[in-house]
Amino acid sequence: MATMVQAIRMALHVGEERLGVTDVFGEDVGPPLGGVFTATQGLKTAWNSPLDERGIIGTAIGLALAGQCPVAEIQFVDYVFNTIDLLKLAGGMSWSSNGDWNCPLVVMTPVGSGIHGSIYHSHSFDGMATHIPGWKIVMPSTPRDAYGLMLSAIKDPNPVMFLAPKALLRAKAAPGEEIPGEPADERQLSKMIDAPLGDRSQWTPQWPDTPDMFIPIGEARTVRKGRDLTVVTYGRMVAVCTKAAEELVSEGVDVEVIDLRTLWPYDWKTLKESIERTSRLLVVNEDTEVTNFGEHIIRRTVEECFYVLSSPPKLLAGAAVPGIGLADNLEHASVPQRAGIAKTMRELAQHQP
Amino acid sequence: MSTSSYQPAPRSDAEALDDTTEKSGNERNVTSADAALAPELLVRMHDLMLKARLLEERLIRMQKQGDGYFWIGGPGEEAFNVPLGMLVDRGEGVFHDYLHLHYRSSATLLAMGADPVDALRQMKNVASDPYSGGRNFAGHPSIRKWNVVPVSSPIEVQYSMAPGTAYAQKRAGGHGITIVTGGDAGTAEGDFPTCLVWTSRPGHELPVLIIVTNNQWGISTAGATQHGEKRISDRGKAFGIKCMTIDGNDPENSYHQIKRAMDYIRTERKPVLMEAMVSRLYGHSSSSGANYVQEEADCLMTFEKKLEERGILTRAHIDELRAKYTQELLDASKRVREEAQPEGSTIYDHVFAETNIVGLAAAKSRATANGRGN
Numbered sequence: 001m002a003t004m005v006q007a008i009r010m011a012l013h014v015g016e017e018r019l020g021v022t023d024v025f026g027e028d029v030g031p032p033l034g035g036v037f038t039a040t041q042g043l044k045t046a047w048n049s050p051l052d053e054r055g056i057i058g059t060a061i062g063l064a065l066a067g068q069c070p071v072a073e074i075q076f077v078d079y080v081f082n083t084i085d086l087l088k089l090a091g092g093m094s095w096s097s098n099g100d101w102n103c104p105l106v107v108m109t110p111v112g113s114g115i116h117g118s119i120y121h122s123h124s125f126d127g128m129a130t131h132i133p134g135w136k137i138v139m140p141s142t143p144r145d146a147y148g149l150m151l152s153a154i155k156d157p158n159p160v161m162f163l164a165p166k167a168l169l170r171a172k173a174a175p176g177e178e179i180p181g182e183p184a185d186e187r188q189l190s191k192m193i194d195a196p197l198g199d200r201s202q203w204t205p206q207w208p209d210t211p212d213m214f215i216p217i218g219e220a221r222t223v224r225k226g227r228d229l230t231v232v233t234y235g236r237m238v239a240v241c242t243k244a245a246e247e248l249v250s251e252g253v254d255v256e257v258i259d260l261r262t263l264w265p266y267d268w269k270t271l272k273e274s275i276e277r278t279s280r281l282l283v284v285n286e287d288t289e290v291t292n293f294g295e296h297i298i299r300r301t302v303e304e305c306f307y308v309l310s311s312p313p314k315l316l317a318g319a320a321v322p323g324i325g326l327a328d329n330l331e332h333a334s335v336p337q338r339a340g341i342a343k344t345m346r347e348l349a350q351h352q353p
Numbered sequence: 354m355s356t357s358s359y360q361p362a363p364r365s366d367a368e369a370l371d372d373t374t375e376k377s378g379n380e381r382n383v384t385s386a387d388a389a390l391a392p393e394l395l396v397r398m399h400d401l402m403l404k405a406r407l408l409e410e411r412l413i414r415m416q417k418q419g420d421g422y423f424w425i426g427g428p429g430e431e432a433f434n435v436p437l438g439m440l441v442d443r444g445e446g447v448f449h450d451y452l453h454l455h456y457r458s459s460a461t462l463l464a465m466g467a468d469p470v471d472a473l474r475q476m477k478n479v480a481s482d483p484y485s486g487g488r489n490f491a492g493h494p495s496i497r498k499w500n501v502v503p504v505s506s507p508i509e510v511q512y513s514m515a516p517g518t519a520y521a522q523k524r525a526g527g528h529g530i531t532i533v534t535g536g537d538a539g540t541a542e543g544d545f546p547t548c549l550v551w552t553s554r555p556g557h558e559l560p561v562l563i564i565v566t567n568n569q570w571g572i573s574t575a576g577a578t579q580h581g582e583k584r585i586s587d588r589g590k591a592f593g594i595k596c597m598t599i600d601g602n603d604p605e606n607s608y609h610q611i612k613r614a615m616d617y618i619r620t621e622r623k624p625v626l627m628e629a630m631v632s633r634l635y636g637h638s639s640s641s642g643a644n645y646v647q648e649e650a651d652c653l654m655t656f657e658k659k660l661e662e663r664g665i666l667t668r669a670h671i672d673e674l675r676a677k678y679t680q681e682l683l684d685a686s687k688r689v690r691e692e693a694q695p696e697g698s699t700i701y702d703h704v705f706a707e708t709n710i711v712g713l714a715a716a717k718s719r720a721t722a723n724g725r726g727n
């Protein structure tokens with residue numbers, strides 16, 4: 001029962017051992033800490049960088065161009081904003097050179113709210129990220145998906161952004177969602193791969209033998225089949241939407257929940273099939289609502305599925321305010337909550353044209 | 354793929370770099386210790402400088418005649434950029450030099466052996482432009498087989514990427530270095546100190562030749578109105594980086610100083626910050642008119658005078674060369690004018706790479722290196 005952060009760590013280990021990862025680096029990524037969320041503990045290629053996000057992204061690009069296989073961490077996505085021109089550069093490397101170069105790198109970074117992160121540890125980046133062509137963008141909602149998507153990100157010859165919902169990093173896998181090869185007992189896994197408190201200089205992890213289980217970039221996962229409404233979501237909102245959907249079962253409302261998993265290039269086939277079947281769409285995410293990635297999904301739905309729709313497609317997203325306030329009431333008023341999501345699901349499912 | 358032909362320099366050359374930085378400030382000029390360059394080398398250097406100048410003048414002409422939308426380039430920097438290109442260890446992969454250039458680097462590419470016609474193609478944005486297929490401005494090359502990283506318009510970003518290629522080179526062993534270059538005004542961006550910090554981490558110093566070509570302008574803004582530091586190269590001192598400011602208008606001096614810096618970097622695997630004082634002979638770009646500036650030193654003219662005085666070249670020979678290259682470039686530009694534009698339908702090509710081109714190249718160069726016991 002690995003947590004998401006343990007799953008990422010195991011994937012990076014597999015990356016180092018079998019997929020050619022040369023550098024896992026960023027602020028506090030190397031020993032002794034192994035990452036502020038512990039994602040990089042015990043990795044043999046992990047190293048600490050200067051506190052300089054532009055340097056981190058720039059160096060990752062340079063490493064990639066020299067044929068290395070870097071995974072760079074931005075400690076919190078809130079601090080990636082001053083690198084956007086470098087992200088554009090990485091995303092445009094192949095295109096601008098008309099295919100002369102490629103730029104194989106992974107940027108991993110924790111995103112979103114839900115840990116009382118206040119203004120600067122709660123930002124989302126999905127809208128911004130999907131506005132930078134040339135990147136593939138993945139966002140897992142379970143440890144197993146985090147593991148498989150990280151392997152695919154490492155293997156991909158293009159820049160891949162791995163957005164890790166920070167509120168889920170310490171959440172455990174649901175039963176049946178284990179990573180093959182991980183020990184059944186979570187305490188045993190912790191003993192094997194979590195660095196001990198105190199002096200770690202003599203510690204080495206005991207990695208479980210986990211397989212090359214790639215989860216393909218561009219494939220959504222239908223978390224819950226349903227008849228009345230399609231909910232498209234990703235990251236932290238997947239579990240929230242699933243719970244809201246379950247609440248509605250007793251009322252006879254049957255909601256389909258799709259975890260997009262990859263924001264770009266996204267799985268339109270799965271979405272379209274579902275929307276045409278349920279005739280109703282709700283998109284849920286945490287990012288600020290104006291120029292939100294969900295708006296794109298809705299635009300495409302309107303353009304391609306207009307005549308099958310039984311209700312207006314709807315977006316539930318974060319309030320368009322500069323940040324997430326620290327106090328609970330402020331956070332709850334800023335990002336979609338379960339009750340509000342359930343209410344919207346009910347309204348949409350029962351809406352009659 | 355060629356293998357590196359580099360032979361480590363005699364130790365005394367690297368030491369010479371040490372001497373002057375402390376004793377006489379950063380300024381470096383040819384001293385009696387510098388052996389005179391062979392006449393054949395001077396003739397070759399002149400040939401490239403002249404060709405580079407005429408290429409830029411042809412590009413300017415093309416833009417003015419409507420055979421291109423924008424011109425930016427490096428006329429006035431030939432005395433620095435040509436020796437730089439001649440001294441590059443050209444090739445693909447970490448055992449050769451990586452170049453993170455900017456939009457004034459055409460003379461460096463010519464000296465490395467680039468075909469001037471390719472620069473004309475990029476000016477005319479034709480599909481045959483090998484640097485970008487008609488996607489990018491003139492003066493924005495990309496040559497993967499020679500480790501020339503795509504030049505992009507945002508000022509200074511190359512200084513943030515340079516540590517990455519150098520990190521790979523240091524890890525690989527060998528003598529390959531990373532060369533990064535840009536202008537003086539751009540050093541105000543954060544990427545410049547990024548490069549200083551990341552190349553001088555204790556125990557992880559990186560083999561980078563950090564060049565600043567100082568023409569004392571950023572478009573219309575005089576450097577002195579924005580920068581309080583006496584020398585840009587002084588900024589390297591705080592990081593323990595060897596620094597020097599050189600007269601980049603003198604190709605012999607440039608050759609010696611670049612060679613000395615490169616020898617140090619190739620063997621010591623540590624950075625050097627080199628500020629080269631250069632001229633900007635046609636203004637910033639076509640946006641500012643691209644007309645010849647009388648007030649600034651013209652390195653080509655000065656060098657030609659010197660070569661004549663020394664009896665190495667005659668005026669008649671120089672005039673003949675000039676006429677020949679002018680005609681060749683004119684003819685080439687006429688041919689390029691007839692080449693096809695890229696199709697609009699190709700805009701989605703290469704958004705994503707299908708294969709790991711750079712990874713495969715790295716594997717190949719590793720295999721070659723192992724083969725020769727590197």
Ligand SMILES: Cc1ncc(C[n+]2csc(CCOP(=O)(O)OP(=O)(O)O)c2C)c(N)n1
Nearest residue numbers: 506507508536537538539540568570571572
């Ligand atoms: C980040 C960024 N800001 C502004 C510009 C517009 N711009 C292009 S060249 C230039 C001046 C650069 O001066 P310098 O670094 O001294 O180089 P030079 O052109 O003099 O060689 C500016 C401001 C740009 N291309 N990129």
Ligand SMILES: [Mg+2]
Nearest residue numbers: 536537570571
């Ligand atoms: Mg300048």
